Amino acid sequence: MNRLSLICVEDDEDIGMILHYALVQLAGFQVELFTSAEAALLHLERYPPDLFLLDVMLPGMSGVEFLTELRKQPRFAHTPAIFLTAKTHFLSKEAAQALLLSGVITKPFNPLTLGDEILSLMQSTSADAGDVSE
């Protein structure tokens, strides 16, 4: 079984460190971590990931802007995406649906269960997506 590959954008270095431990060491995902959306955009050409895990509040381009940008590119139009944020009520339900958001994980999160949480969110949305495609 292939390891799940993630592109993760988180500007806080300390949280980045926790994320790295939780997702790489504990969950066994393959994670590429960026501290800004602009930096992540530069690396997108190389490989499409299985999931985007994005902080919302970022220096420069925000997580929401970044995902909007991604959805414009056919390659990433359907790639699952999850927001990881300390902000509540930053996005309306309609906007979340338009962005094909798989879910939102709020900070503070538990690094020990973060991997499972991501997997369950992905499964529930992929089931929905299947229904829609049929």
Place this chain on the structure above:
Amino acid sequence: MSVRATYFTNLNPARWSLLRRIMVLLVLGLGLTVGISFWIISSSLNTELRREYFAHERQSLENTAHRIEQRFKQRAQFLQQLAPLITNGQTLLPADELERVLRVAYESNLFSDFILMDTEARGIFDYPFLPERRGKDFSHRPFINELMQNWQSVISPPLMGSVSGLPSVFMAEPVFNQAGQPIAILVGRNGLESEMLFQRIRNELQSYSGQLLIIDPTYDLYITATDEEKVLQPLSKEDRIYLSSDELQDTWQGFYQDKDRKNWLYVAHKLGFMDWIVIKKAPEVIVLASIQQALTYYMLMIASLLIPLAFIMVVLIYRWLAPLRSSIVQLNKAVEEESDISKFNIEREDEIGQLLLAFNAFQSIRDRQQQLKDELLSVVSHELRTPLTSIRGALNILQLDQVQQDPEHRKKLFNLASRNLNRLTFLVNDLLDVVSLSKGMLRLNLSDCSAQEAILEVLEDFRALLEEKSLQVEFTATEEMKVHVDQLRLQQVLSNLISNAIKFSNAGSRIQIALTQQGEFVRISVLDEGEGIPMAFQPHVFERFTQADLSDRRKQSGTGLGMAIAFELVEAMGGHLSFDSVPGQGACFYVDLPSVKVMPDDTNKALK
């Protein structure tokens, strides 16, 4: 809730609606205006009209009196002239001649009867003929007696004729022979019942409901009256008023109220010849009738003008107050439902419009404050969650056995947690400062302290950070400068400025700190060579949370409160915080603080 209760509530003007008050005021005001103007006009016109009436009536009464006097004088003269004509010088004329003379005299219409008496006052002849008179003794009549004493002309008081039984005034004239001896008495009867003059005058008066009275004050009688039943009757109580007058003039005037409470105006004149009083009187109502009518027209005219006017005013006021009423309804509804209120629609710029405009503006401010509060809460919760995420994450991971056995890893996570705990602590402190500053509750411990020392101490704290970014600090101070501040708070401000300068400086660049005297202030400037402050953010640098967009703030990894706190702290200490920045060329912040004058002597002592 009884009807009575509501009724009493309605009597209390404090509970009335504005419209109701204005209406009551309007009705009272207009009523008073009409009433007062009516009263003033009617009283002044009444006075004028009375004056006019009196002036006119006096004139007319004097004319009347003159006519009466003339008439009686004429008769007396006539009788005087008649007396010699009925003698032949020695004795009276014979009966047939006597009758002829008296018939001619009678046709003059001046007397009703002529009676001829002998010197003993016995009736000897009369014209027109009444058989009872002939031979009748008239000596008991006082006026005849009077004549017989002096043998001069006499005029009797009004009397009832003893033979005719009619009210009369008699004129008696002695008849002398050539020797000057009295041979007879000639008496002329003036019948008051048939007096043409009185009748004419009465008729004149009837045209305006006036009354004519001629009274004899001596005998307390009516000589004549418009009411014919009164003739020769004793004076009524009402008419005695003319007797009690102390007027010294011949003509006087006045008014009185009769027993029916009716007002009468009168003019009285004393006849010189007869000692009678002639009175003309008229009810005041009739005298003033023309005024009453004019005033009634006036009232009708005013009312027909004022009623529609008042109606229009009430309608206008009702409409002017409409926005106020609808706003009250809107507000009450919002209060009842605890809901928000939409802005009031303003059509006019009158006081009500201004009130609603102010209310709208006030609401905008409140909305903006609410929005700021929401934003603040959201930002604060975000800022609290970020370090909390690191702390919780680190602690969760530390629970794992594999981590606990790796000391290096363990230390790294402990450091991470502690670093974020510090961040959390600073944030909470900042928030508390903001609350104290906004409520004006911040306590400052003001004292004179050295600006140099404060700067140097803060720089010492940042030594490690400066070395890490290999930044160079240049500190220039011309002389010893003391400022009157709270030292710890000043250091908090400087820490903030210097940490910002470090944050925004590129590695290897310079930070310049200078201390200069600017008039009464000491200026501390902190200059960095970083990226500067974007023009768009410059007006908002000292605002809480609002100065930059959120992503930008994240880059500073601050709370967005530091600058706002620094600004308010400096202001609270009587100073001022400002800055200059050209985007891309760094920024320079200026802290101006109230200086303490350092006397040269003190400096010397301090140095020693």
